[in-house]
Amino acid sequence: MEIRVRPGDTLMNYSQLFSIPLMLIIDSNPEIAKSNILQTGQRVTIPGFTTESYTTQSGDTFGKIAHAQRLHVKALKRLNQDVDSDQLQAGQKIVVPKKTAAVEISPEGYNFKKLDRHVDQLTKIFPFMNNITVGKSLLGHPLHILKVGKGKKVQINAAFHANEWITSAVLMKFLHEYMIALINNETIRGIPALDMYTHTELHAVPMVNPDGVNTVLNGPPGDWASEVVSLNRGSADFSGWKANIRGVDLNKQFPAKWELEKKRKPQKPGPRDFPGFFPISEPESKAMAALARKENYDILLALHTQGKEIYWGYDGLEPPESEVLARDFARISGYKSVRYIDNYTGYKDWFIQEFRKPGFTIELGLGHNPLPIEQFDEIYDDMLGIFVRALS
Numbered sequence: 001m002e003i004r005v006r007p008g009d010t011l012m013n014y015s016q017l018f019s020i021p022l023m024l025i026i027d028s029n030p031e032i033a034k035s036n037i038l039q040t041g042q043r044v045t046i047p048g049f050t051t052e053s054y055t056t057q058s059g060d061t062f063g064k065i066a067h068a069q070r071l072h073v074k075a076l077k078r079l080n081q082d083v084d085s086d087q088l089q090a091g092q093k094i095v096v097p098k099k100t101a102a103v104e105i106s107p108e109g110y111n112f113k114k115l116d117r118h119v120d121q122l123t124k125i126f127p128f129m130n131n132i133t134v135g136k137s138l139l140g141h142p143l144h145i146l147k148v149g150k151g152k153k154v155q156i157n158a159a160f161h162a163n164e165w166i167t168s169a170v171l172m173k174f175l176h177e178y179m180i181a182l183i184n185n186e187t188i189r190g191i192p193a194l195d196m197y198t199h200t201e202l203h204a205v206p207m208v209n210p211d212g213v214n215t216v217l218n219g220p221p222g223d224w225a226s227e228v229v230s231l232n233r234g235s236a237d238f239s240g241w242k243a244n245i246r247g248v249d250l251n252k253q254f255p256a257k258w259e260l261e262k263k264r265k266p267q268k269p270g271p272r273d274f275p276g277f278f279p280i281s282e283p284e285s286k287a288m289a290a291l292a293r294k295e296n297y298d299i300l301l302a303l304h305t306q307g308k309e310i311y312w313g314y315d316g317l318e319p320p321e322s323e324v325l326a327r328d329f330a331r332i333s334g335y336k337s338v339r340y341i342d343n344y345t346g347y348k349d350w351f352i353q354e355f356r357k358p359g360f361t362i363e364l365g366l367g368h369n370p371l372p373i374e375q376f377d378e379i380y381d382d383m384l385g386i387f388v389r390a391l392s
Contacts, residue, residue: 001049001097003078005042014093017075018046018097020324021185021194024290027128047126048183049097051079058090066165069096080391093107093276101127102180107169111217118172119144119206123296126179134205135287138245139221141210143287148204149197152298154342154390157205157288160251160302161272162212162312163240163370167303170364172207174387178202196391203295208284211245216370220303222251232271239370242272242283251304253285254350256314261345275331275345285347292351297323299390300359306370308382314352321356325389327359332385362386 003014011029015022022101026033028047038044054065062085066073075355077085079095105118123131123146133142158167181193182184188196207213214221216238220228224245229246234298243249247269253259266274277283278287292300310333312326323339330337351359365371365379 001046001051001079002043003046004081005038005040005044006078006081007040007339009038011038011044013154014044014046017072017078018044018049018099020048020183023127023194023198024182028126030090031128033270037055044098044201045127046194047128048100048226050100050387051095051097054094054096056088056094058092060088061085062088062092064092065096068357069098071097087127089362091150095138097167100180100183103176105173107166107178107219108171108373110165110169110172112207114209115168115172115210116142118144118176121216122172122175122179122300124136126183128182129179134291135283136377137209137211138282139211139224141324143208143210143284144206144293146180146200146204146206148175149199149201149391151199151201153203153295154301155203155205155292155297155305156301156387156390157208157294157347159207159209159213160367161249161304162209163239163241164303165207165213165216165304166305166371166373166376167214167364168207169376170383171204171303172315173380174384175204175206175383178387188383191388191392193270196388200391202212202391203291205288205291209244209250210245210252212241214351215262216241231269235284238271240271242369243270243274244284246282247271247274248276248282250282250285250288250300251347252280253280254289254345254347255279256346256349256353257344268361271310279345288347289350292354294354298357300348300357300360301386301390302346302348302359303383304361305369306365308333308366309363310335310337311339311348311361311363312337312342312351312358314344317356318352319356319358322360326360328389329362329386332389335362335382338385361364 129148252275348359
């Protein structure tokens, strides 16, 4: 929501009028914050608000309307500067600010189109969150990264594997809940959201494999259909598909004992486990490797399904704090902490090898992939504490 600056206005005024933490208003208006001076007539963005049109009724006053909407009357006047509040007539059109309430994110069939729409909604309503494209999939879908906060850097990614798309919905629901808690200055699991914001810069990559996710949920696009069905052993049932659109398993792509996995995994493209003809060959894996190198994250969480387990070690290269975090994650979620498994080349493995920092693969839920959507609420409840612990 934008408002027009009047003489004497300050960002602090807006913080008080709209009950929004000043830090979030500053971070939503970086160019204005640089100059620290408001010019009359300038537009300022107020995060967490949208507007709707209202037609005045007989007997309405700005005071009555503001009271009904639980607003400060000055906030209503700021959005209607061209309306004479002392001569309000029935039938006039005014603009009423509406603070964003929690919105239920439907996880059913959470494909790239749904994700893209939610990313657009979140970044428009909460402009202190930045959406940056870190690369594109083979079919040209942007790989979104949502950045919010400041301080140590934590990456959380989801849907490396196509039929594990429920992880994208889990991560996006958390982002939405986090934004609502920030604008209302609330806590999540007992931790003030603003504390997380000031101490941690979250980089969320909600769908690493959009082409694969769309294939599982909607089938491959027409010009790829025959090739992908062939890679899927002639079947049009893609529920077991984990790979990207050309049959490379993106979480088998990283040079952490890649040669070992290459020998014992499928030797040609298919629905799962093919590590590619060489490491980091795919545009999606290239983008994720470049992102880690550029940002030098302090902690990395990779969301997968299923097993209710937390994998946190790689070849003895993990730092001591990995064990502390893994123990906390397990206690909070009820998941099992597992240091080593005979499975390599994953993004988490490579991250630990390259940076010697805490990296975790978290296997959400139980059952057969794709997990039934009925598990979503339980999975989210299990993961919420882990998200908060990672950011606090």
